Amino acid sequence: MPLPRRVVVITDDMAQRAILVDSIRSQGWSAECYDSIYAADNVMLFSSLDSIGILCIQELQSIPLKDLENFICSKSIIWLGVVLDVQAEWPSTAHIARLLDGVFSLPIDSSLLGELLANAYRKASIKKTIHNIDSIHVDGITLKSCMPEFKRIFRLVHRVSNSKAPVMILGESGTGKELIARAIHDQSSRCMGPFIAVNCGGFSNDLIQSELFGHEKGAFTGATSQQVGHIEAASGGTLFLDEIGDLNVNLQVNLLRFLESNSIQRLSSSQEIAVDVRIVSATHIDLDAAIERGSFRLDLLHRLNTVVIHLPPLRHRKADIELLANQVFENLSSRYPCRARGFHRDTIALMKSYHWPGNVREMLNRIKSAIVLSDSDLIMPDALGICNTLENSTPPSLNEARGAAERQLIINTLIKNDNNIARSAKEMGVSRVTFYRLAKKHNIIKGE
Ligand SMILES: Nc1ncnc2c1ncn2[C@@H]1O[C@H](COP(=O)(O)OP(=O)(O)OP(=O)(O)O)[C@@H](O)[C@H]1O
Structure with a gap:
């Protein structure tokens, strides 16, 4: 069901509020007004009816940041800020502005306001869809949870799916890391491409290099033909590096080089092959401790953990x-x-x-x-x-x-x-x- 075109306006400046509400109504939207975020929160009219909110920036200065963050982030509403007095000085505006989707000042040209509202409306519709996600379908299984913590993971999976950002999934063995990696792949635009899962701890040190990067014929004894490695095979799709914490330190350097250049060389070849893969990695070991021990590279961790998903143990x-x-x-x-x-x-x-x-x-x-x-x-x-x-x-x-x-x-x-x-x-x-x-x-x- 499409969201209603209704704007929540929060300011105690009655004169400016009237101007704002007039402009909003002239764009064919309805408006609901409150004096403060606390008054608005108490009424609890949000979430199903509203799509866009407008907050007066000056008045936000006096609200504890934590309250403000909670208020703004707990609703599936897109918030804009309005500056009533452009001359005024506000110390923490930059921080507040980061929580908002845009800031404008009054008076505002009606077509510009119309555009701002239309943009915010589109984003609110997407945000609402994501906000309501409470399950994930993957591998014929519907992952469900009663726990807010897990529902947040489902939303995160949806949100990260369509970026190429590397995702690292942390959790004990058997918590469902590979299932979540698959879900990220299945929901991404790469879903028609391959999903290749590699257990980094499952091969001998000699083998894993050629398993990951491939080799040319004659690269080593027994290499009777050319072999495409898992990284290359995952091109256009997702490479799931399971048990990344077990990857041999020398190979970590090669993997890092690949992540920086997006290209690989097969064993015994000097040809660079461009590869376009999305990397999802997982481990059950404590990587911080592994870094301290010197068995895992910090620079590699930084390349892999742009987004981190922690899967809680079943207990x-x-x-x-x-x-x-x-x-x-x-x-x-x-x-x-x-x-x-x-x-x-x-x-x-x-x-x-x-x-x-x-x-x-x-x-x-x-x-x-x-x-x-x-x-x-x-x-x-x-x-x-x-x-x-x-x-x-x-x-x-x-x-x-x-x-x-x-x-x-x-x-x-x-x-x-x-x-x-x-x-x-x-x-x-x-x-x-x-x-x-x-x-x-x-x-x-x-x-x-
Ligand atoms: N929510 C769930 N509902 C049903 N089955 C699940 C769920 N989560 C995980 N599983 C199943 O549990 C098993 C273990 O999941 P998975 O292999 O994804 O865990 P893992 O964390 O990657 O384990 P490991 O670290 O040992 O590789 C799989 O058979 C998977 O299908």
Whole structure:
């Protein structure tokens, strides 16, 4: 629905207000007036009805900057400043002006005002669309969250998608860094181009150079043909450098050179090849500490972290646990044979109190095993295999830890082998009888 053409005017100067309102109305807009930002905030008429606000710059001098920032940034309104007295001196105008979309003085030519309002209206419409984003669709998954912190991440993803600014995603393993990188790519104008993900820690030092930059035939023993590297292959799209903190220091220099020149040389070639890629990188390690240790270059960090997205660990997303678990359940239960219709409330409580060291990935795996193995209508707490690892509980004994690891191994092996006991037993290197006995001992299989 298009935004109404209504302007909020905030000034206690009645004479100038009247002039301003007349000019606004002459452009076919309606106007709503308040004496101060506090009066306007109290009425809470904003967000759905208003698109543009005009604030009197002189009056803003007396308002604490924090209040002003909160007021201006919390609304999906585009704010303009009006200067009522051009002769007056205002000490912090520059700072305030940065929060506003433009500043004009009175009297103002009506066609100029018309243009200012039309421009601001366009921006307000975009801002409102972004402000209302509360989910992201990626890889067939709808990422949702009840938490303002996460909704801000969704908005940031939308905002950064269409720039080429390098994005660095920080977060523990399994928090969804690659998914967010994909979302940035999918929503960008590069979405028709390739998305190439490279695990910088996944290759030997000898290999990663040629994996990233490519090589010519004969560049090294075994290089029997020319090979295009991942950077070149990502041209026109997005290169996702996962685990960037694990990249060998020598290669960091080469990567930096590429980021500065936007061109690469394949191994054993002197030809410069121009490459147009958007870089998204991710790491779970503390890069500041790595810089202090000398294992990561500060200049490279500065090239990569123009925009930083911090993904919180799942244990800090308690408010999202139920939403996420139900979403994962719905998704998986349609793909695997499943008797359960959902979670028992004790299971949800358990999930909320668990610390999820493996984050969303761990949740996915635990729910997957519970779905496959559960033989009741609701998934019970013990089906998740985390009863012994509750937060605040005392550390497990060696026997308990061994038992939990054994149980998890059996579950994982069964899932991998489609619940086939013979194949699972073979993979674990035990007889069928032993496997069956162990699975019964851990309540994974019901015995007669
Ligand atoms: N909000 C979510 N809803 C459903 N699945 C999710 C969500 N977030 C992440 N996942 C899934 O969790 C798994 C881990 O996500 P991802 O690989 O993006 O994490 P990561 O932080 O990049 O992990 P790592 O650091 O180990 O590479 C993937 O299977 C992903 O699809």
